[in-house]
Amino acid sequence: MSKIEAINRLLNPSSIAIVGVSKDFTSISGKPMKNLLSHQYKGKIYPVNPKYNDIEGIQCYPSILEIPGEVDVALIAVSSKRMLQILDDCKEKGVHHLVLFGSGFAEVGEEGMALQEKVLAKAQQAGIHILGPNCVGLLNVKDGIPMGFATSFETKVGFNAGNVGFASQSGAIGFSLFGLAQEENIGFSYIVNTGNQMDIHSLDCIEYMLEDVETKVVAGYLEGIPDGELLIKISESSKQLNKPVILLKAGRSELGQQAALSHTASLTGSDEAFRAVAKQFGLITVNDVDDMIDAMKVFSRGKRAKGNRIVTISNSGAAGIAMADYSEELGLNMVPLSSNTGEKVKKLIPPYGSALNPIDVTAQALKEQHILTETLEILIDDDEVDAIVFQTTFGGELGFKICQQIIDIDQKTDKPILVTITGTQELTGKGREVLQKAGVPVYATSYKTMLALKHLVNYSHFVKNGVSNERLIPEITALQLEDVQGVWTEVRVKEELTKLSVRVPEGKMIKDQSQLSEIKEALNYPVVCKVISEDVLHKTDAGGVKVNIQNAQQLQQAYEDILQSVHAYNPTARIEGVLAEEMILDDALEMFIGVKDDPQFGSLIVCGLGGIFIEVLKDVSIRKAPLDKGEALEMLKELKGYPLLEGVRGGSKRDISSLVDVLVRVSHFASSSNGKISEMDINPLWVFDEGMGVAALDGIIVWKENSQDPVSVRN
Amino acid sequence: MSKIEAINRLLNPSSIAIVGVSKDFTSISGKPMKNLLSHQYKGKIYPVNPKYNDIEGIQCYPSILEIPGEVDVALIAVSSKRMLQILDDCKEKGVHHLVLFGSGFAEVGEEGMALQEKVLAKAQQAGIHILGPNCVGLLNVKDGIPMGFATSFETKVGFNAGNVGFASQSGAIGFSLFGLAQEENIGFSYIVNTGNQMDIHSLDCIEYMLEDVETKVVAGYLEGIPDGELLIKISESSKQLNKPVILLKAGRSELGQQAALSHTASLTGSDEAFRAVAKQFGLITVNDVDDMIDAMKVFSRGKRAKGNRIVTISNSGAAGIAMADYSEELGLNMVPLSSNTGEKVKKLIPPYGSALNPIDVTAQALKEQHILTETLEILIDDDEVDAIVFQTTFGGELGFKICQQIIDIDQKTDKPILVTITGTQELTGKGREVLQKAGVPVYATSYKTMLALKHLVNYSHFVKNGVSNERLIPEITALQLEDVQGVWTEVRVKEELTKLSVRVPEGKMIKDQSQLSEIKEALNYPVVCKVISEDVLHKTDAGGVKVNIQNAQQLQQAYEDILQSVHAYNPTARIEGVLAEEMILDDALEMFIGVKDDPQFGSLIVCGLGGIFIEVLKDVSIRKAPLDKGEALEMLKELKGYPLLEGVRGGSKRDISSLVDVLVRVSHFASSSNGKISEMDINPLWVFDEGMGVAALDGIIVWKENSQDPVSVRN
Structure with missing residues (x-):
């Protein structure tokens, strides 16, 4: 059964077992039963605890196996140590939907993590879906079915049903926000707390709620992004269905991310990537409980x-x-x-x-x-x-x-x-x-x-x-997959850029003295010479760059000097050769385009201006690849340095439209590379005056396979 | 009587007349009486209206002149047209404290403005102080005396007295904020709505409340800053008395400022200057009603x-x-x-x-x-x-x-x-x-x-x-006041900077050919030549600058070229001469220091980095002059480009301490100039490597007298 179907059953059960139930209705294991009773749950309730014969006149069973009827959902309020046994019982009984309240799993360290993995493996084998552990439960608001021990289930004024669905990784934030929203008469369809998210996670619930006919607004409190692709799929549904998705994502700060790690054992992921993707795909992000309630209110009106x-x-x-x-x-x-x-x-x-x-x-x-x-x-x-x-x-x-x-x-x-x-x-x-x-x-x-x-x-x-009419699908030559490994240095990257119709300076690779003799009289001087070696990523530092070479004699000298300097800098460096390139003398604005692999969202595309804009101001713009032209232009406009592209105070207007083209092409190259790029950098990318195009002066790609530690690829 | 004494009497009256009172207690002119009665005001109440004999059993008088006893405060609920007559009556009766509720004054245009001015003149002549017009009143919370028709006076749960004093230019915001704060059990001493602020304004009330023994926290809602000097005095008292002053200032945006103009006829002033001063002097600024209440709450605890x-x-x-x-x-x-x-x-x-x-x-x-x-x-x-x-x-x-x-x-x-x-x-x-x-x-x-x-x-x-221990008081040569007029061009400004111990390049002024002959062999080449003319503020645009002059012959040529170009650029320009200056070749970071006269706060000092930092990023830092060293350093640290001064990625660390010195000296020069500087600009100011000092390469001062339209003084 799919998770979506499982969520549907969890939220709409016709019978509920409470395993490890307590007669003490003020305790965590007593409250779920008390809440079902006080909200007059219409389905069957099966308390399970060998200590009791009945609770409030309802027959109590010593084991889940003794329950006479079918059990849709089992609420599990026993110690984590007994979970494996309980799972066996559920399998035997044919119970496929469990809510685990207890702690003692991934959030307590290695031992708990190991237990959690065992429980999950056993559940998957048995076709059982699990909400939790470390969660306070869920609530079908429209039918008034509280399953768990959230404080807000204890309201005496009843629930206010409506069109907002809410999935929250945190029980405390989720249900207190729910309570506050209810006070302002915001109506809900469902609310689910996912806790450790061993199996069903917050995005699964959001996906379910988007499809639910009665839900018109979906909200989520997230500490991490369990599935980047699903988030993007959700954003597309949000748009197609005209149902807004409002997200409060915690762990925006470094300290907050650390705290999130020790909380529900979730990887918060790069918040920067999340913000960029949310903006690009029309997800609504809020920073605060109040802001979330205020947004729910306006969207709930429809x-x-x-x-x-x-x-x-x-x-x-x-x-x-x-x-x-x-x-x-x-x-x-x-x-x-x-x-x-x-x-x-x-x-x-x-x-x-x-x-x-x-x-x-x-x-x-x-x-x-x-x-x-x-x-x-x-x-x-x-x-x-x-x-x-x-x-x-x-x-x-x-x-x-x-x-x-x-x-x-x-x-x-x-x-x-x-x-x-x-x-x-x-x-x-x-x-x-x-x-x-x-x-x-x-x-x-x-x-x-x-x-x-x-x-x-x-x-x-x-x-x-949302989608610009100019969505351009450039023709990207399919890559030979055996080729994409290790590090591609400048010459190889420039070949690829040429295929993408991105201009690079004309150049000749000189692999040895004989090649040098062959070409040195034929070049269009002046030229620039650069060492090509995957072991020398900072060419200038290694003495591997010579500029303004005017003739064959100077070229000969430059070639020798470069080999000597680079050898002195790194005696073991494997040198492919020296690239002699036309020296472009046109005035240009220096920019860079990068691609970075994000564990959640795949290839992200990054761009910015060079110099102080990146060094001092960290002025970059980020999107998920691929981009259309509209998105690429939006990316540029977000930069603090954008006025320099438009031409500020006497400076010339640069070729923004060519720059947009290159962004789009590189982004499609990245996304068509099957998620194999670990890091790519075109730096510098020169942007000439309007109508004069752009040129990529250097580039590198680090492929995911064989990629070692992160390398800094600036030159 | 001072305004402070008047505010004291307004807030603590032993008898109150209500002129123009209505028996209809739901009307604006009926509510003040109703509110005094329902909160059981203990002093004497004198309703005034020829239509009635009594209201609720209290004798009503046909005119203020007929009231038998002394009247501390008169609440005036009559049409603006009758105000001049009422003032005459008050003068005759010896009533010195008035609250004017009515509209029809400065906020309705020229006619109303003229009336407001007449009323004020008459009041001042009679020694009468006025709160309002266009206000809803004031409240002595500790004794429970409501004077006016604010909705929150109609509470049935009574007022919660405490240590927060609040002055608000707006009645609606002031009293609704007050009500919300009361709901959260925040206790108040006084609250005053100042409306059009014809006489008593919000800062007067804040000053009074700071001195009041029962008030420990003072809050203000302001649309404009009626008195910049008083605001600074208030900030000093706030610090000395350890009583926080929390300000919500509206009109931060351009549209907001326009709206403020048409509201209570207040000039909002430059919000940038206000924020800079508030930050420098320890005033607490909030952006929102909620934020204000939240701040009141924490400060009220003490x-x-x-x-x-x-x-x-x-x-x-x-x-x-x-x-x-x-x-x-x-x-x-x-x-x-x-x-x-x-x-x-x-x-x-x-x-x-x-x-x-x-x-x-x-x-x-x-x-x-x-x-x-x-x-x-x-x-x-x-x-x-x-x-x-x-x-x-x-x-x-x-x-x-x-x-x-x-x-x-x-x-x-x-x-x-x-x-x-x-x-x-x-x-x-x-x-x-x-x-x-x-x-x-x-x-x-x-x-x-x-x-x-x-x-x-x-x-x-x-x-x-708040105050750094390094408060340095540089010795500033007192200016000859007859000298400070018109525009001081580069040479004169550099003389002054030299007196302030600010380095300028060594230079000679060449006023004619004979001076040129005298000095041309004696200069230390290379030099730079610049035209000096108050009619040529953009020297480069006029062809008035020549650099890298290596010898006497080139100097002769440069001198002639400059005169010719400038004449062609502006035939009527009065040329003082040409300045030949040493050409500093040391590597430096380009900054600027400016002084701007603010109508509210006097001389503000502004600084920033040149180039894109100012052109594209508008990256400037602002303070009120004078500065101490700590403040000057804070100013620099606020700049986005500050890392460049510290030396970023291989760049050298610059002489921050000399730059701080110059900022302090220029700020003291500005503040000692008796508010006469309209605009001053030192641009560029070169900052050399650590230990190497700074140098001012160009400068201009536009004095307030004779200053025409604002001029742009960048070069």
Whole structure:
């Protein structure tokens, strides 16, 4: 059975056994039973513990084997030491879906890791799927089936079902976030805590929830990326299905990554790669529990923004200023009102208000509340407005009435309306509550509102425009696989680049004195000479480069000098020869393009400017290969040094379009190389003036097989 | 009477008149009376309105002149058109403190502005101080005296008095923030809304509150900085009195600044200058209402961190990871535990927990809650820990008990303890509430906690170390004031720099052919020649610069070429002469130092690296002059290009200490110039290798008098 089917059964069980159940309902092994009872689970419950005859009048079995009926899901609350035996019992009984609460596995070190591996092997052999271990359980919200001991299962107000699915590697963060979101009336379909993720992991659950018809928004708390390819597949489904995926990934910092390692034994992976991929593929990333809840709220409403033109209305000038500040800080687009709309608003509001954007209707709306709602309706009718933020500090009956009117207006339009009500629970709680019940996204501060709106606008844009129309599929010569091993040095890499239609300087390889004699009169001087050796990666340091060689005599001298210097630098270096290359004299901007293998995501493509931009500012841009032209251009625009490509203060505009072409071609080369590149570097890549193209002056590829320790390939 | 005394009387009135009072207690002119009554104001209330005989049994007067007793404060709820008459009455009656609620003044345009000016002039003449107009009022929290119509005055649960004073230019933001803070049990002394700030402005109120004995924390919401010097004075008091000043300044963005202009008619001023000054002088800046409340909470507790060494404890590994992430992102310092402390913690917690920092005591603490509190006590006893963050997701009775124990521990130590409880109101509300009542700072998410902690650590550090011991007061030759006008060009500026002990290249001014003949054989070649003219600020563009002049003959030629080119470039340019200067050949890093006059803060000093750092990256650092050495070094360290000064990847280390000296000297020159510099630029300033000093290669000063439109002084 696939993991997806297994998750479906885990979340929708018709019978549940609780192995190692306790009568002490305040204990971890007692709570799962208590929670099923208090939420009136409608399926069969089979407590298993040889110590008891029954619990709360429900018959208790000495072993899982004694249960008379079929068991869909077994919740296992016994010590890790008994797990292998339990697995045997489950196999015999035909129980295929287990939830392991206990600790004592991979998170406690080598011994636990060994046990975990044994358990997994046995489970896989028996066709059993496992959630956990080291997890607090899962919850089918729509049918009210809590399976586990999360504190939030103990609510007396019941669960609020809805369209948000949530998978969390951490039980504490997952269920406390769930509880907080429920308080704000956000409805959920399912929530699953995956813990150590021995078998079923967070991305499996996300994949399941994306396919679930009742789930329209999927959220995940991740400490590591268990499967990079699956994450990308998820991002594609997210886009096709128009279901946003919101991710809170921990372990962004070095210290955080260390802490994650000792927590649920997960490799957090490179956070940089994760961020790059999430951005490229339209996954929504949040940094904080609040931010996650705020995003869930706006997406749960289900509306999308047609564009990025935002208008804000408030009864407080100060709130308007704040929204304008946050808009700029978050890269949102508060547009001027069209003259028609501006005129209409002006007629409504007092002269000391503002009919610009932000619109300030002033406290006059305390007397005449129609001002607020009529302004809102004017904006709904304006096709040049894509989303509206409505802010008020009004409380009491008046505030409540305004909220009711907003709900009416919100239901009549598919234009997103986000509301901010800043005020105490006592004064504004009732209004907020009625909005929450109606699913209108409402926030306590302008900052929260604008941040949620940013997620909505970005995602809406991505779903609409994610893939550029210019997706170019360059023809990449298939590589001979036997060839791709060890290190490819400059000459071999340049051959390959030529096949990719990337210009390299014209050059001749000189392998010995006789070749030197043959070619030395025929070259177009001036030339540059460079040693070619896989043992000499820093050619300049080894004295392996001579520039500005004007004639045959100087070439002869340079050839000898280079061989001598390199030998002195590294007597055992295997020297393939010396490359004599045309010396390009055109003015150019120096850049580099690199490929790096990421354990999670495969080939990543990296680019940046040379010199201080990389040395001092670490100014690089990263994407997963392959790229289309649009993505390649986005990559460049992200660089702090991008203005240099556009030509800043008298500098010339460079050939950005050729650079984009090369990025695309190299990225396709990387992705078509079957994941075999460990590291590739084209450095420097010279970018000439507009229309003049680019040229790769040096390059290296380190293939994965035979690749030793990471090598630094800068020259 | 000073404004400070006036604010004192406004906040502590023994009798209040309400002019223009309404019997309709739901209206703006009815609410002030209703609020005084419902909060049982103990002083005399005098309603004034010719329409009524009495309101709620309290005698009503037809005019302020008819009131029998003395009137401390008059709340004015009449139309702006009647203000001049009201002022006459107040003067006659001897009422010296007015609160103006109404709109119709500077915020509505020219007519309103003219009225506002008339009202102010009349008030000043009569010795009357005014709060407002366009404000919702003020509140003496400790005595429960609400004066105005803010929604939060209508609370039925009463006010929570305490040690936070708050001045807000906006009524809506001010009082909604106040309400939200009160809900979290933060206690206030006073809150004042200043509105249009015709007379009393937000900084006046902050100054008053700093001096108030019951106020220990002062907060301000500002849209503009009405008085830059006062802000700096406030920062000095803040430090001396060890009372933090927390500022939320709106109008950070361009759009926000425009919106602020049309709101309370305040000039927001340069936000860049404000941020630089706040940072330099230890004012705490926040970006958001939530951030402000969170900062109030931690400062209200009154503890300071002795250093920046932070340790976190939680019962969830995921929370630990989150705290580590935020710590790094916010620049906090989570230190490894000392071996002694590490051992002690290890003994307490289960093997699958973590005795590193973040400490993860695991969910085992659900069974054995002493683990959490004993770990906390171990950290309290460790002198190498300066602040502790305690995170839990436990709710119910257990969570409540843990909170009670935290309170006991918190009271026994002066070490700051910040608590995060992530969970629903239903499950964790009781624990949170008891902590809030005890004044222990408690937050709903780790991010909020860590951000508040950052403010605490920064402020504690500033109070302890704000002024460097190396405060150097260079001897600055007093300027002859008649001299400082117009534009000083290179030669004059270099004379001044020489007096400041700043090295400039040796040079001779050539005013005519005869001077040229005199000196041409005596120069130390090679030299550089540059035109000197206040009409030619971009010398190179005008062909006014010749480099690498090797002998007398070349000098003659260069002199003639320059005069000719400059004349062709600008036939009316007044040419002072040509400067022939030694050509420095040492390798140097190119920087610039500038001085800019800021309307709020006077002379600001700006520095940065040349080339792409300024052209592309806009990488500059700003402070208010004068600087001490510590501040100057901080300024440099803030630059993205700072690694170039330290020597990056083989580059040489530059003479940072000489550069610091020059920054200090120039800053003192600027501040001693009596605010007369409009703009000054030393560009380029060459910084040589360590021990080799710096040299100013060009410079200009534009003095304020006679300064025309802003000129660009780059060369």
